[in-house]
Amino acid sequence: MHFNKDLLEEIGMLEADGTVKIERGEEGFFKFFEEVKKRAPEGVMPISGTSQYGLPMYLWYTLLTQYGGDILDETGTKATLDTPENKKALSIMMRMVENDIWPKNQKNGAEIFTAQKAVATINGVWALPIFESAEGLNFISIPFPQFTDTDSVYADSHSLVFPKNDNISDEERKAAMEFAVWLTNNSAKWGKAGHIPSKPSVAQSDEYQSLLYRKDYAPSAEYAKFYPQSTSIAGFTELIQRELAAMIAGEQDVDKTASNLQTEFQKLLDAKNK
Amino acid sequence: MKGATNSERLKNIIKENIAAWLFLIPYLGFFICFLLFPILRGMYVSLFDAALGRESIFVGLENYVTIFKDKAFWQSLFNTLFFVIISTPAIVLVGFVFAIFVNSKLKGTTFLRVSYFASYVLSMAVVTGLWIFIYQPYTGLLSVITNALGLGEIYWLNTKWLVWFAILVTTIWWTVGFNMVLFLVGLQDIPDEIYEAAEIDGANSRQILFRITIPLLRDTTVLVILLQTISSFKLFGQTYLMAGGGPGTHTRTLVHYIYETGFTNRRMGLAAAMSVAFFVVVLLVSLLQNKVFAKK
Numbered sequence: 159m160h161f162n163k164d165l166l167e168e169i170g171m172l173e174a175d176g177t178v179k180i181e182r183g184e185e186g187f188f189k190f191f192e193e194v195k196k197r198a199p200e201g202v203m204p205i206s207g208t209s210q211y212g213l214p215m216y217l218w219y220t221l222l223t224q225y226g227g228d229i230l231d232e233t234g235t236k237a238t239l240d241t242p243e244n245k246k247a248l249s250i251m252m253r254m255v256e257n258d259i260w261p262k263n264q265k266n267g268a269e270i271f272t273a274q275k276a277v278a279t280i281n282g283v284w285a286l287p288i289f290e291s292a293e294g295l296n297f298i299s300i301p302f303p304q305f306t307d308t309d310s311v312y313a314d315s316h317s318l319v320f321p322k323n324d325n326i327s328d329e330e331r332k333a334a335m336e337f338a339v340w341l342t343n344n345s346a347k348w349g350k351a352g353h354i355p356s357k358p359s360v361a362q363s364d365e366y367q368s369l370l371y372r373k374d375y376a377p378s379a380e381y382a383k384f385y386p387q388s389t390s391i392a393g394f395t396e397l398i399q400r401e402l403a404a405m406i407a408g409e410q411d412v413d414k415t416a417s418n419l420q421t422e423f424q425k426l427l428d429a430k431n432k
Numbered sequence: 433m434k435g436a437t438n439s440e441r442l443k444n445i446i447k448e449n450i451a452a453w454l455f456l457i458p459y460l461g462f463f464i465c466f467l468l469f470p471i472l473r474g475m476y477v478s479l480f481d482a483a484l485g486r487e488s489i490f491v492g493l494e495n496y497v498t499i500f501k502d503k504a505f506w507q508s509l510f511n512t513l514f515f516v517i518i519s520t521p522a523i524v525l526v527g528f529v530f531a532i533f534v535n536s537k538l539k540g541t542t543f544l545r546v547s548y549f550a551s552y553v554l555s556m557a558v559v560t561g562l563w564i565f566i567y568q569p570y571t572g573l574l575s576v577i578t579n580a581l582g583l584g585e586i587y588w589l590n591t592k593w594l595v596w597f598a599i600l601v602t603t604i605w606w607t608v609g610f611n612m613v614l615f616l617v618g619l620q621d622i623p624d625e626i627y628e629a630a631e632i633d634g635a636n637s638r639q640i641l642f643r644i645t646i647p648l649l650r651d652t653t654v655l656v657i658l659l660q661t662i663s664s665f666k667l668f669g670q671t672y673l674m675a676g677g678g679p680g681t682h683t684r685t686l687v688h689y690i691y692e693t694g695f696t697n698r699r700m701g702l703a704a705a706m707s708v709a710f711f712v713v714v715l716l717v718s719l720l721q722n723k724v725f726a727k728k
Contacts, residue, residue, distance in 0.1 A: 203570070209590075210676050263590040265568035273571070393697040404680035407590035426697060 159303065160271065160289060161278045163296040169197035169277070180303045184250060187303050191259045194277050205260040206276030208267040210403035214251065215395065216312040217280055218402055220302055221247035223310035223383045229394065229423065230386050235431050240420035248405065248412040250305065255406055262406050271295075286352035286371060299371045301378035313382030315356065354379045393426045471711075478704035488701065495705035505706060507681060508689040509713065515685065516664040516717075518596065523604055524653070524660055527611025532645070534612070535619045545616070549609035556669040563602040564589070564674055589675045592682050599670045599683065606670075607663070611656050618652030619645070654725045661721065665714050686710050 166172040171194060173179050180190045194204040207213050222228065227243025230236065238244075254260040260280075264270065271279035272292035279285075280302070289297055302311050318338050320331075345355040346365040354376050355361045367373050385391050398419065405415040478495055482488035499505045534545045551559070566573045567588040578586050588598040622645065630640050646653075668687040671677055677684035684692075690710065694703030 210678070261570065263569050263585075263587040265564055265589070266571060270571060275571070390697075393692075396692060396696050400676065400678055400680060403590075403676060403678050404682075407587065407679040409590075409592060409679040409682070429697070429699060 159278060159280055159301070160285070160297050160299045162271065162274060162276065163298055165198070165202065165274065165277045168199070169194065171197065176298070178298060178300060182304050182307075184305050187305060188253065188257075188259070191254075191278075192257070195257075195259060198277055201275060203258070203261050203270070203276045205254065205278045205280060206264060206267045206270035207260060207280040209262055209264045209406045211399055212282075213267060213280060214402040214406060215398050216282065218247055218251060218398065219312040219383070219385070220310060221250050221305060223312070224304060224306045224308055226306075226308060228386060230388060230427075234386065234388055235427055237420050237423040237427060239423060240416050244416050244419070245412055248415055251402070252405065252412060262408065283352035283354060283372075283375065287350070290371075297371075299375050301375050309381040310383045311378050311381065313379070313384055315384070316353070388427075389430050390423070390426045394423055397422050397426070474704045475708055477701055478708050480701045482699075482701035482704070484698045484700060491701070495702050496709070498702060499706055499709060504681065504684075504689060505686075505709075508684050508686045509710075511681075511683060512665060512667060512686040515596070515599075515667050516661055519600055519603055519664045519667075520657065520660050522600060523608055523611055523664075524656055526604055527608050527656065528615050528649075528653075530608060530612040531615030531619055532641075535616055545612075548612055551606050552609035554606065557673070559602065559606045560670055560673040563598075563605075567598055567674075590679055592679060595675050595679070595683055599674060602670055602674065603667075611660060614652055614656050614659075615649065618649045622648045654721075657725075658718065658721055661717060662714065665710075665717075 161178050163172065163176070166178060171178070171190075180186055191204045198204060207217070219229075222244055225243040225246050227238065227241055227247065229239060231238050251260075255262045267276075267279055268281055268285050268288055270276045271281070272289060272295055274295065286299070289295060304310075318341070320334055342355075342357050343360065345353075345357065346360050346363050349355060349366045349369055349372050352372070354372070355366060360366060361376050361379065366376075385394075388394075401410075401415050401418050401422075404410050405412065410418070477488070479490060479492060480488040481491045481494070530548050534541045534548065564572075569575050569585045569587055574588065575585060578584065586594070589595050626644055626648075627640065630644055635643070666687060667685045668691070671683040671685055672688055675683050677688050686706070687710075690703050690706045693699050693706060
């Protein structure tokens, strides 16, 4: 999560040490942002963030896993989305929307933030270069706030894939592995684009630690949560993004969203497991 | 003697035929390789439970049974037909009105012709990007206007039915120039003498429009309606890029659903069956139009 430092200071919500403090838990989160809303200048929203495509999904999965839920059971064949955990995650999102803390139907969350029309923004690490290049924008980045005692945050990663191929020699296979190792050992540069290196040793390196902002959120990699491995994730991504956007737009409520997700995702799983 | 001319004539015919075929072959080659073959192959694949990366299993007509029972398929077909019904008359009519307008002998019509047509040359991504900027809440062009008028935020792209209006306006702006040009050509084919004669006979401008212009533009109109219907059926980019098929699946068109089934969920057989069903629907509508517009 990223905050506009100047705006925070202007409304008197920047800590003396130049950071921002949000109490753990749902009420702590809303207490902070209700206060931001009250104090924010006219035309400035508390939180910006595009209300469709990836962003609502990142927020949702973060909340879902903080409340101990997930999308699948251990067998990987049953959807687990019509659950209290999911409804809780969805309700929190709607609490943010309905109280105008995260005003609905945004199309350009990052742009609203760089235009200094939002006190905070929810966005991935990749947005950092955009924020850094925005003229006159002073910001701070922190790990996404925690709502429960279980630390969690949505994550995905860039991966190297070795396709199965019986025709390549051991030498070639070894060369590919060496390349992969070299790449991960030298990924501090990758951090310039905002990403957190996959190797702890690289994340601790001087090269990475010397980059501004990155080290402030890099610890969240410790509890980052990936989607479970399933061949239905591509379809699920499409489904969840669509359902969340419809819910945020006010076209369907939390219960309907949860039950749609359950039925539609189960259909996708069944089609693959026939 | 007579026999000689006959064989010469025959030779000529053969020569001409060979020349004609040589000219046609490049096109036919492409047509067969990249259109006819994929269509037939698609029909074949629709009979299989086919997915990328694994072997296909023959299932007969099962895919067709599945789509027949699939509510989402019918909804996307409805969405597509809905757009065809609202957009075809609108874009044809606006194109006609523009054509009449720029065909008049007023000054500056060349500039208008160019400017009405200009948007047609833009690509889908540019057009939708531009209109998203116009429609988006909080910072969009319309948002500034509606807020100044005291109407507050209007969520053009996130509200059921309103989103169709937004997409229709975008599509009209983008494609109307093409219809305008077709109508313009049709209008310029109408000889001036007919108008002169009508004026001498004392016809007023309304009579000229309804008794001369519209009837004589019949062939052009039929062509424009047919082309417009087909292009409206193909709707995908505007709804996909501007509204993500939403809110929910409210603007998910059939092409979008086929894409999602085939490429996101990798169910190629099912997607192929949907494409065949779509082909049949478009064919039926085209045949119906042919019947309605057939020359008596």
